[in-house]
Amino acid sequence: MHRMPIALTVAGTDPTGGAGVLADSKAFHSRGVYGMAAVTSLTAQNTMGVQDVFNVPAEFLEKQLESIFSDEVPHAMKSGMVATIDMMVVVANMVEDYNIPFVIDPVMIATSGDALIEEESIEFLRSTLLPAALTVTPNIHEAEKITGHKIEKEADVRKAARIFLDEIGVHSVTIKGGHLEGDAVDYLFTHEDTVILSEPRIETSHTHGTGCTFSAVMTAELAKGKTLEESFRLAKRYITSAIRNSPGIGKGNGPVNHFSFREEQVHE
Numbered sequence: 001m002h003r004m005p006i007a008l009t010v011a012g013t014d015p016t017g018g019a020g021v022l023a024d025s026k027a028f029h030s031r032g033v034y035g036m037a038a039v040t041s042l043t044a045q046n047t048m049g050v051q052d053v054f055n056v057p058a059e060f061l062e063k064q065l066e067s068i069f070s071d072e073v074p075h076a077m078k079s080g081m082v083a084t085i086d087m088m089v090v091v092a093n094m095v096e097d098y099n100i101p102f103v104i105d106p107v108m109i110a111t112s113g114d115a116l117i118e119e120e121s122i123e124f125l126r127s128t129l130l131p132a133a134l135t136v137t138p139n140i141h142e143a144e145k146i147t148g149h150k151i152e153k154e155a156d157v158r159k160a161a162r163i164f165l166d167e168i169g170v171h172s173v174t175i176k177g178g179h180l181e182g183d184a185v186d187y188l189f190t191h192e193d194t195v196i197l198s199e200p201r202i203e204t205s206h207t208h209g210t211g212c213t214f215s216a217v218m219t220a221e222l223a224k225g226k227t228l229e230e231s232f233r234l235a236k237r238y239i240t241s242a243i244r245n246s247p248g249i250g251k252g253n254g255p256v257n258h259f260s261f262r263e264e265q266v267h268e
């Protein structure tokens, strides 16, 4: 029997398949990893925005996770949209019981600007969930919201990273600079090192689900036993290719292409 690496996503749904568990599942699959998903919220959304959100009761999220972990323990997991404190408690308890690499994409707002999690849950996210992660992957807006500081340039990114590492107590933070001006620069800060990856900005509005996809690829690589830095480097190359080759779906901010990246390619 050939054992495949297994990655789990704990996240919401996007019925148009660009973000959330469907995006994660495509990313896992394309990296040769067996994907599992526990659903936190159903959203009615498309490439134009989020029309409605229906949160799954926290007890039912717990049941899904029990079903998964009592059968097979994934090699790595990620969380995306975890909308309420009650659901965060369930995820925190699960992570405490199983020591597997855990990537938190602290999803708060959709690309369209719509809120995806309850405002009151942000403090709990900061104090309880974030320190449990191997890495946290905020975009600029999420990093601002979590640290309480405006981020406009690289010096601000570095200051925010110090708050994540020293005050919040994360193991590492991956700050994505997709929403800053200029090139698309991402940063991985650990207590020992900083890795900075830059790619030319692609002029496109088709970036729906880039954050979900990026963290899912990192999780897939971690499930294979890759290091954090290797996973970060691969996710950056993958997302650049995925954005460049977006399939042009929908009337608004379309999704990326989860199947365009080839590892052997030097330039996508």
Ligand SMILES: Nc1ncnc2c1ncn2[C@@H]1O[C@H](COP(=O)(O)OP(=O)(O)OP(=O)(O)O)[C@@H](O)[C@H]1O
Residues within 6 Å of the ligand: 110, 111, 138, 139, 140, 176, 177, 178, 179, 184, 185, 186, 199, 200, 201, 202, 203, 204, 207, 208, 209, 210, 211, 212, 214, 236, 239, 240, 243
């Ligand atoms: N126009 C672009 N050109 C090249 N890379 C980009 C572009 N936009 C985003 N990226 C890259 O995509 C990844 C996701 O970054 P971003 O900061 O957009 O995250 P996000 O806000 O969570 O995603 P989303 O925009 O889907 O909400 C990062 O690696 C970032 O550098």
Ligand SMILES: Cc1ncc(COP(=O)(O)O)c(N)n1
Residues within 6 Å of the ligand: 011, 012, 013, 014, 019, 020, 021, 043, 080, 081, 107, 109, 110, 111, 116, 207, 208, 209, 210, 211, 212, 213
């Ligand atoms: C269910 C769900 N989860 C997350 C996001 C954010 O997506 P992204 O920041 O990757 O565009 C989303 N729009 N919908």
